[in-house]
Every structure is written in C-alpha cells, then in structure tokens.
Amino acid sequence: MSSRKFLIGIAIAWLIAITLLHAALNLHWFDRAKKTASANSRFRIGFLPVTCHLTCPVTDFINKQMTGESIFDPVRFNGWPELKEAYLSGYTPATFILAPMAMALREQGVPIKIVYLGHRDGSAVMVHKDSNIWRMADLRGKKIAVPNRYSNQRLLIFRALKQAGMTIEDIELVEMPPPDMPAALYAKAVDAISSGEPFMGQTELDGYGRVLWLTKDVWPNFISCVLAVHEDMIANHRDVVQRLVDGIAKSGKWIDASMDHRMEAAQFVANNYYNQNPRLLSFVLSKPPDRVKYTNLALRKPDFEEIEALGREAGILKGTVHFADYTDDSFVKDDSAVQPYAWEPATKK
Amino acid sequence: MSAVSLRNLSIRFPGKRSGQQIDVLENVSADVAAGEFVCIVGPSGCGKSTLLNIVAGFISPTSGDALVEGVRVTRPDPRRIFVFQENGVFPWLNVRENISFGLRARSKEEQNAIVARYVEMVGLNGFEDAYPRELSGGMRQRVEIARALAANPDIIYMDEPFGALDFITRLKMRADLTRIWQAERKTILFVTHDIEEAVQLADRIFVFSKRPATLQKIVNVDLPRPRDLDSPSYLRKRDEIFRLMGMSSRIGEAIMAS
Amino acid sequence: MSAESEIISNVRSSPDVHAVRGKRLTIWPPSPDALLWRIVRPVGMAALFLTLWGLAVRWSHTDLFPTPGNVVRGIVELGEKGLLLKYIVASLFRVTWGFTLALVLGIPFGLILGWYSRAFQAFNPLIQILRPISPIAWIPVAILWFGVSDAAPIFLIFLASVFPITVATIAAVQNMQPVYLRAAQNFGLGRWELFHRVIFRASLPQIITGVRIALGVAWLVVVAAEMIAVNSGLGYLIIDARNAGKRYDLVVAGMVMIGLIGLVLDLLVRQLEKLDAVRWGYARR
Numbered sequence: 001m002s003s004r005k006f007l008i009g010i011a012i013a014w015l016i017a018i019t020l021l022h023a024a025l026n027l028h029w030f031d032r033a034k035k036t037a038s039a040n041s042r043f044r045i046g047f048l049p050v051t052c053h054l055t056c057p058v059t060d061f062i063n064k065q066m067t068g069e070s071i072f073d074p075v076r077f078n079g080w081p082e083l084k085e086a087y088l089s090g091y092t093p094a095t096f097i098l099a100p101m102a103m104a105l106r107e108q109g110v111p112i113k114i115v116y117l118g119h120r121d122g123s124a125v126m127v128h129k130d131s132n133i134w135r136m137a138d139l140r141g142k143k144i145a146v147p148n149r150y151s152n153q154r155l156l157i158f159r160a161l162k163q164a165g166m167t168i169e170d171i172e173l174v175e176m177p178p179p180d181m182p183a184a185l186y187a188k189a190v191d192a193i194s195s196g197e198p199f200m201g202q203t204e205l206d207g208y209g210r211v212l213w214l215t216k217d218v219w220p221n222f223i224s225c226v227l228a229v230h231e232d233m234i235a236n237h238r239d240v241v242q243r244l245v246d247g248i249a250k251s252g253k254w255i256d257a258s259m260d261h262r263m264e265a266a267q268f269v270a271n272n273y274y275n276q277n278p279r280l281l282s283f284v285l286s287k288p289p290d291r292v293k294y295t296n297l298a299l300r301k302p303d304f305e306e307i308e309a310l311g312r313e314a315g316i317l318k319g320t321v322h323f324a325d326y327t328d329d330s331f332v333k334d335d336s337a338v339q340p341y342a343w344e345p346a347t348k349k
Numbered sequence: 350m351s352a353v354s355l356r357n358l359s360i361r362f363p364g365k366r367s368g369q370q371i372d373v374l375e376n377v378s379a380d381v382a383a384g385e386f387v388c389i390v391g392p393s394g395c396g397k398s399t400l401l402n403i404v405a406g407f408i409s410p411t412s413g414d415a416l417v418e419g420v421r422v423t424r425p426d427p428r429r430i431f432v433f434q435e436n437g438v439f440p441w442l443n444v445r446e447n448i449s450f451g452l453r454a455r456s457k458e459e460q461n462a463i464v465a466r467y468v469e470m471v472g473l474n475g476f477e478d479a480y481p482r483e484l485s486g487g488m489r490q491r492v493e494i495a496r497a498l499a500a501n502p503d504i505i506y507m508d509e510p511f512g513a514l515d516f517i518t519r520l521k522m523r524a525d526l527t528r529i530w531q532a533e534r535k536t537i538l539f540v541t542h543d544i545e546e547a548v549q550l551a552d553r554i555f556v557f558s559k560r561p562a563t564l565q566k567i568v569n570v571d572l573p574r575p576r577d578l579d580s581p582s583y584l585r586k587r588d589e590i591f592r593l594m595g596m597s598s599r600i601g602e603a604i605m606a607s
Numbered sequence: 608m609s610a611e612s613e614i615i616s617n618v619r620s621s622p623d624v625h626a627v628r629g630k631r632l633t634i635w636p637p638s639p640d641a642l643l644w645r646i647v648r649p650v651g652m653a654a655l656f657l658t659l660w661g662l663a664v665r666w667s668h669t670d671l672f673p674t675p676g677n678v679v680r681g682i683v684e685l686g687e688k689g690l691l692l693k694y695i696v697a698s699l700f701r702v703t704w705g706f707t708l709a710l711v712l713g714i715p716f717g718l719i720l721g722w723y724s725r726a727f728q729a730f731n732p733l734i735q736i737l738r739p740i741s742p743i744a745w746i747p748v749a750i751l752w753f754g755v756s757d758a759a760p761i762f763l764i765f766l767a768s769v770f771p772i773t774v775a776t777i778a779a780v781q782n783m784q785p786v787y788l789r790a791a792q793n794f795g796l797g798r799w800e801l802f803h804r805v806i807f808r809a810s811l812p813q814i815i816t817g818v819r820i821a822l823g824v825a826w827l828v829v830v831a832a833e834m835i836a837v838n839s840g841l842g843y844l845i846i847d848a849r850n851a852g853k854r855y856d857l858v859v860a861g862m863v864m865i866g867l868i869g870l871v872l873d874l875l876v877r878q879l880e881k882l883d884a885v886r887w888g889y890a891r892r
Contacts, residue, residue, distance in 0.1 A: 003882060015703060022700035025693045026839045027757075049850050075755070078846050082835055085750040092755075179849040183671055206670065276851045407789055427795035436786050440887035441808045451794045482887050500794065 043233070043240065045072040046083045046095035049274035050178065051197040051284055051292050052119050052225035053096040057273035058255060058265050059247040062341050071243050074273065079177055080148050087112075093230040094244060099304070100311050101150035102228045106326040107318055111231035113328040114299065116245050118225035119252075122292030123153055123215040124200040125160075127192045128185055129208055136164035136212075142191035145176040145184060152224040153194040155310040160218050168314075185209060196224060197292060198276065201284035216290060223303050234328060245331040246338075252294035253340035255285075262286060264345045298335035299327050352504060352536045353381040353404060357413035360399060372561035373399055376413070379555060379564055381538065383503075386530055388547035389540045391557030391565075392594065397540045398508050400562075404538065405431045405506045417504065427451060429504040430497040435513045437493045438481045444468070444492050445477040451500030467495040470529055487518040491525075498529070504536040511546070523549055527574060544594070548587045549576050556593050566593055673856035681860035685844075695864065697839035698829050701757060705764025705832075706825045713769040713821075714814060717776025718807060727777065738770040743831045750835055760832035760840075767828040768821040775817020779810030812880075812888020819876045826869045841865050 047053040060070045075092055077083040084101065086092045088110065096118050105112050125144070127133045133142070146154045154173065161167060176184060178195040182202045185193050192212060193200070203209025215222040227248055229241055255265055266281035274281070284291055301323045311317030332338065358377040361370050373396040381387050389397045402408045404415045406425040415422045417429060425431070430451070438447050448467055449460045468477055471491040481489050490510055497505050511519045527550060530537060541547055547554045554568045570586055577583060657675045664674045673681070685691040720727045742763040749759040783806065791805040833842030841861050848857035879885060 004884070007879075007882075011707075015707065018696065018700050018703050021696045022757075026697045026700075076838070078834065078850055081747070082750065085747050086755050089751050089754055091750070177849075186671060208670075274851075275847055405793070407792075425789070425793040425795075427793065429793075431789065431793050433786055433790065436784060437790050439787060439790070439805070439808070441811065441884050443883070480883060480887060 042070065042073045043094060043237070044075050044092045045244070046075050046077055046086055046092035046097075048077055048080070048083060048096070049276060050195075050199075050225075051122055051281065054255065054265065054269060054292075055118060055227075055248045055251045055294055056096055057269045058251040059244075061268050061272065062251060062254070062343050063247060066341070066343055071240070071247050076273065078179075080150075087228075087230075090230070093233045094241070095228055096225050097228050098148065098150050098152060099223060099226045099307055100152060100155065100316060101148070102226060103304075103308070103311065103317060103321060103326050104150055106321045112228050112326065113231055113234060114226045114228045114326055115234075115241065115328050115331050116227040116248055117223055117297035117299065118227055120221050120223055120293045120296060121214070121216040121290065122197055123156065123194065123222065123224060124197070124291075125157070125192055125194040125212040126185060126200050126203050126209040127212050128188055129210040131191065131210075133191065133212060136160055136166065139192060140166065140170045141172075143172045143174055143189075144192045144194060145174050145181050145190045147178050147195045148175060149314075149316055151195070152222065152307070153196075154316075155307065155314060156215060156219060156222065157194060158310055158314050160213070163218070182206070182209070197284040198280045201287075201291075202280055205280060205283050214288075214291060221296070221303075223307075242331055249297065249332055249335070249338040250341045252297050253338055254343070255294045257340050259286060259289065262289075296335065298332050299329040351380040352383040352385070352418060353538065354416040354419075355379045355400075355404070355413070356416065358400070358403060358410050358415060359412045360396070360403065360408070361411045374403075374410075375561040375563050377562075377564050378413075379567065381536060383536050384534045386537045386550060386552045387539065387555060388551035388553075389538065389555045389557065390542065390544055390547045390590065390594075391562060392559050393542055395557050395560050395562040397542075397557060397562075401431075401506050401508050401538060401540050405429060407431075427500060428502050429506065430500055430502040432490075432493050432497050432505060432507040432510045434509045435486070435489075438489050438496070440481045443478050443480050444473060444484075447481070447492050448495045448499050450496055463499050467499045470498070470532075471495045472525065485518075487514050487522060490514065490522065494526070494529070498533065498535075502535065504538065507537060507539045509540055509542065512542070519543075519546070524575075526550065527576075531574065544590050545587060548572075548583060548590065549578070554590065556590060568593075671855055673859050677856040678859045678863055681854075681856040682864070685857070685860065690844075694839055694841050694844050695868070697837070697843075698833070698841045698865075699868070701760045701832065701840065702764055702825050702829055705761040706768050706822060708761070708765045709768035709772055709821060709825070710818070713772035714776050717773040717814075718780055718802065718810070720773070721777040721780025721810070722802075722806060727781075731777075734770065734773065738774070741831075742767045742828045743834075746831070746835055755835060755837070757837065759835045760829070760837060760842075763832035763835075764825050764828055767832075768825040771821040771824060772814070772817050775820070776810060776814050779813035779817075780806060782813070783809045808884065812885050815876070815879055815885050815888075818879075819873065822872055822876055823869065826865065826872060829865065841868075 045056060047056040056074055060072070060074050063070055072094055075086070077086065080098070080101070083092075083095060083097065084105075087095045087097070088105075099114065102112050102114050133139060144157060146157065148154075157171075157173070158168065161170070174190065176190070176193075178199045181190075181193040181195055181199050184190045185203055186206075186208050193203075200209070200211075204211065227245070229244075233241055254261055256262075262285040263282055266285055267278045270276045270278035270281045304323050304327070308317060308319060308322070312319045355377050358374055359372070360374045361372050363369065364371045377400065389400065391397050399408065403410050404417070404422060406422045406429075409423075417426075431437075439450070442450070445464050445468075448464045452460045452463060455463070464477070468474060471494055473488060473491055473495070476484065476488070481492065484492070490513075493510070511522050514522065523546060539547075539550060548570060551570050554570060556565045556568060557563070558565045568586070568590060572580075572582055572586065661674045661676070664672050682691065685694070720730055745763055745766055746759075749762050753759040753762055787805055787809050788801075791801055796804065829840065830842035830845055833840040834846055837843055841864055845858050845861040848854040848861065851857070880889060
C-alpha cells in the first residue's frame, strides 16, 4: 500500500515542520538561546493589563533600561481565574492579585503573603450617558456588573449602598470579565459597570459612558490590588523579594512624581506590556490626575480590617484569618523614605 | 476414510422468549467422500446453512460431531475454505489482493503466478486491479471462488453462493464451477435452495426436511457431465426430489407431503 | 467476453463516470464546467455574505462591530507586525500535537474496546461521563498539571478530539460485518493479523468519519485552549484583542482566520476519503 506509506510520510513531515516552525517563531529556540539561559534563573510575576497593576510593567521596564535586565519576568494573564491558578500551581510565585482574593486563599490554607499594595483608588462606577441614573438611589432595581465576587468593587458597592441607605437586595449584581464590560454598557445589557481602569475610562473616551462616582469620592484611599508572594519565596529568596518590593515602591513614586512620567508610562506600558491603545492609558492616568494613585502603598492594618469586615458581611470571607496571617510588611520599613527611580526617558525629538 | 463425516449432529438455539429452545438440526449423520460434489437442499429456514457453518467450524453443535478427515472440527481451518453468499470479498482490497489473501506465506513470484492462474480460471482477466465496489455481483462471487481456490484447500464449503445473482448469471456460474471442479477435483459441499441447481451440479444430494431438520434422503445423481437439462433422466431426478420435498412439477398443483 | 457486459450493466450511469475496461473507475478530473461551478458557487455565496455583513454594520451605525474592510485591515496589520505567521503556526502546532496524540491513543484504544466486550463494559461508562465535559472546564486541571506552557493547550485539544475518535472507532468495530471476521478466521489469521489486516481495515471508513469530526472539534477548541496564558496563537489573539479594548476588528479577524484554516483542514480530510482503502465504505454519489 504505497499510498499508505506516502500518507505516513507526509504526516511525519508535517509534524516535524510545524514543530520546527513553532520553535523558531514562538519559542525562540534558535536565536535567543543565550538570553533564555540567564532568564531561566528568574522568577515570574503575574499581572493583568489593568492600571491597578501598572507598577509591575513600569518596574520591569525601568529596570531593564537602567540595568539591562528584569528583576522578575512579568507574565500577562487575561483573567482572574488563570492568574490565580498559575499562582496556585507555582508558575508565578509572585503576583498582583485582588486583596480579598488573597485573603480568601489564605483562609483556604494557601501559603500566600501580601507584601505591598498595588495602588490606591483607580476604580469607578460608570453608567450610560443617556441613562437617568445620577445618584446611588437611582440604581434601585438595576443591573450592575462587577468583575469577581472577590473584587473590591463588589465591596465598594456594598459600602456605597450602605451609605445610601440601601441593601444588596435593592440591586442586581452580575459578574462579568472587565474587558466585556464596555461593550455590555454600550449595548445597555447592564445599567452600570464597575471595575478597575482602563475599562471604565474606555467608555468615557468612546463617548457613551458617564462617571456615576469615582472610588476616591466614596472610599478615599481605597485599596484593591496588592502584590503577593509565596511564603517559600520569602523563606528561600528573601533578597529577590526585597528587590522586587523596592522596585515596585520606587516605580510607584516615580509614576506619581510628575504628569510627564505618567504619560511616558502610558506609552511604554501600553505598547510593550498591555497591548492597548496608549491614548486610553494616558486618559485614565490624567483625567482627573488623582483618578488612581501609586504612593502610600505600605500595608496598614486598618485598611485590611475594613475589608475583612465588609468581606464577612458580603459573605466572601469567613473571618478566620487576620492581618498578621496574610501580610508581611517587613519589606518596606518606612514608606516615606522610599525614593523614586532616578530615570528620565530620553527626549523624543 | 471419508473427507467429511457427520455423526448424530444436533443443534438447538435459544428462542426469542426466555426458556424457549428451538431445535434446528436433529440427529444428522452422513459421509462425504474426497473429491465428491455434494449438494444440500431443503426448505428455507431448515438449517442447511447452519449445518454448513458447523462443519466449517464457525458454530459448535449441541450434540454429535462433525469430523473432517477423521478429526473433530472445533474451529475454522485454512484447509477448508468457506464461500459466502454475498459480501465475502474484502471491499478494501482489490481483486488481486483478495485472491492472494491466503497466500501470505509464499514468495512474491509464487503469489503472482497463483493469482494469474485463478484470475484466468474464473474469467476475470483485466480486472486484477479493480475493487469489489466496481464489480457486479457475479464477478464478486468469482473473486471469492478464486480466493478460495488459490488457497488450495482440501474442501470448499459453499453457502448458496449464487443465490444473489440473476438467472442467466447463475447458469453461467454453474457451468464455470463444474468446469473448475472437474479440473481441480476438490471436495465441495454446496448448500442451495434451488433444486434444479442441485441436480445440475451434484454427485449426491442430501435432502433435508423442515425444521427440526433431519436428513430425509440421500439421492444419487448418476448423470454424466455436462448435465443435459432436457434429458428425461435429469427431469426424473428433479421430480423425485420435488416429490420428496412435497412439491409438484406442475405449478399450482398441491401434493401431500409424504 | 460477457464479463464486460456485466460490469457495464452494473455501473450507474452518470455524466462524469468514465468506465475503462480493466482500469479502475475514476470520477476525476471532472468536466471543465463542473469544476468551474464548484468554485463559483461557494465564492459567490461568500461574496454575498460579505456584502450583507458590511451593509448591516453600516445601517445599524454600530460603533463596535467591524466591517469586512476593518477586518481585512486588521489582518494586514497583523501581517505587518509579523504576528500573523507566528500566531497561525502556534495554533497549528498545538492542534497538530493534540490531535496526533488523540489519533495515536484513541484509535487503538477504540479498536480494543470495540473488540473485547469486557473491556468495553469496563471503560464505556467512564468515557460517556468524561465526554460531555467541555474543555473549558478542564482548564484549571490543565494548569495544575502542565503549568503555563504549550503542554496545557495541547492537553485540552487532545481531550476534545480523543472522544469522537474513540467512540467512532468503537462503533465501527462493533458494527463490522461478521462475514469479514469469519472469512479471515477461515484463512487462519492469528489475533494480531486479524486486528491489523481485517478489523482495522474494515473499520477505517467509519474511523475517518470520526477523525473528520474530531478535527473540527479540535480546531474549534483552540480558542478555549489558548485562554491559558500562552502568548501566541489565534485563540490568544481573540482573547487578547478583547483586553486591548475596542479591537473587535482583531477579534473578528481571528475568527475569520480560524474559519478559513478550518475549511482547509476539512478539505484535506475529505481527500483522505477518496483513498481506495476508505472509499469503499461510502455510498457512491
């Protein structure tokens, strides 16, 4: 059966060809062999393409510019579940993560330690500009989208409802991935959306969204995403973790040092790390300028205890773990003493 | 020693309802000599095919034995090839590959020679590379016969091999089979429901009754070959068997079964 | 020779069948008209569809959904960035390996389960339980077992393809004509020979049908499989374009490319059906 041999020959040829092509194009087996050798010794850090995690790519970029290499290898994920699972499997021993999610993981016995904050504020609730919703009370009976039940946006809404004298029963809460939220609002499939930036800003920029309120108006200095590492990393590679936290702290101060820095960050992060339009990032980093802040990121007990309380009320935390269990604030002794990165971008002209 | 010996063969199958048993064959005993052409006839459903399958080793009898060359039959054997009524040829192989199916042990040259010989004998010259789906029913049966012959068996079992063919093709196939048998002198056990076919082909005819089938009578057919379909002796033999099976040679006339 | 008249009388008359004495019947190449129409009809349909799509987008004044023109520009943009080839290769690579594993494991497993009824009784309920579970549900398991690498999507694609292949193979063996087995046993074939000369060959047409379905499923699952933090591939393109905000032209571009490659794959498998070893199992058209 020579046609049989011919077919088997083709099949094997295809297997080899596609494998080699893939290795050459995507796995870079052939060109950067030397670079990957040194990269193997670096740990990975997970993040999502949101402004809450901005300090991650900024640290990486500036470090590469100044020293020629990264401290950790940033890995971009597309959703919270994959980010969390990668952490659980040990693929990313450090990761940016939602604070309530980290606390819940700790409750379940996962050896996770929050070592620094990611940002403050930086969230919003948006409604369609044609809608009649102007205050919290107007949301009665309406549908609001939040990213994840462990998200601080959900707790935020809880808080805002309490402040307005309403309960969770008065609204309908749905979970939705943040990238889908702008389209849902545009199509009026939901009445309000709430998540981290830049998805909220996107609806403003595209002209169909209106801010109902920014987090800084409801819960000043609101914390949402945090930097967390595996306990084993702290035990065995403390120096690396220290360098990471130092880098994050420095880049936070750098971002907040001037609007120019922010715009610069918007450019290189959007193009190299987030694969988004830089215009979008520039918008949310500047309008208004304190939409999201990256200083004052040291861990403070009262912040977390508030989240614990709200989390218990919202039913996502059991209340069995406390500040000392899930945090390790030994990496930044004195936040005010942290100096921003001494790096200025080369002039463009 | 006879080529095939049937000793008190009986078989019983479970019926559709539980506990029910159907007796298909009862106490069949007979002998077939080497080189003989024996036909097995009987009313439809009486178990002729079942009998052949038992002798070929595909089914086990409930009691009694089938012996081939003195040895009890327990499984099929390449020295005794079975020719099926239809679809016996392998559709994924062409004519050449089908015919040489039993010839794996031989060298390439031997295989080619044997295939050529039997293709010629069954009259399929030029179709060696054709696939069964491209052939007519009659041609497929020829392939199967060629395949059986090529394996050089001692005995060939044929289960109504021409039953699915049209009248004229059947006549032609009978003529060809007779010619081939005279050349090769294999022992042939041939099951058919067509009494004329039996009289045209066989040396002896085993006539079976209705189910539960017993061997009613063994009829000798001492007619010379090629068989003359007009001769009175042929017609007499044929009518004898008609009567045995409770039929009349006049269409429409009823006869009491004896 | 009357054999000739037999073959001619049995051939169904059809304008594009050429019977040549002694040679295999062929229906290729078809008459020039047939070939022309075979291309014109689907292309015409596609052109109509594209026009309707473009008009629908324009009339509904939607801000989000791209026109065919946007999509084409998106594809060109990817080509310019050098990503088009990379992504296509990455997805093909994962589907190739996932599917190959499914074939190599699924077909023998199916043959054994089809033949040995005790094995079938033991394994079949398990197969029927696992089969309806969507590959997306397996993503957490894939990450835990294989980490974040090509192995995870390959595993998911394997899972999606192995069930149609195995089930089709089992059905093929169980529905095989007993006559073939008897004839083969008559010729004294041992267990191993029986399997590869008869059982496998007799089941091949139905197996190829299962293969065709499985390939479609494998290619369909590639989007879900590439949700797992790989950084290349057409599925990844679609998911990442969502995150990039308003790049629905890339989303649809990814969909279009997945669809086109799926078409090509299907055409290739259909060629398999024309092999003599397989063709006998399909009714002549």
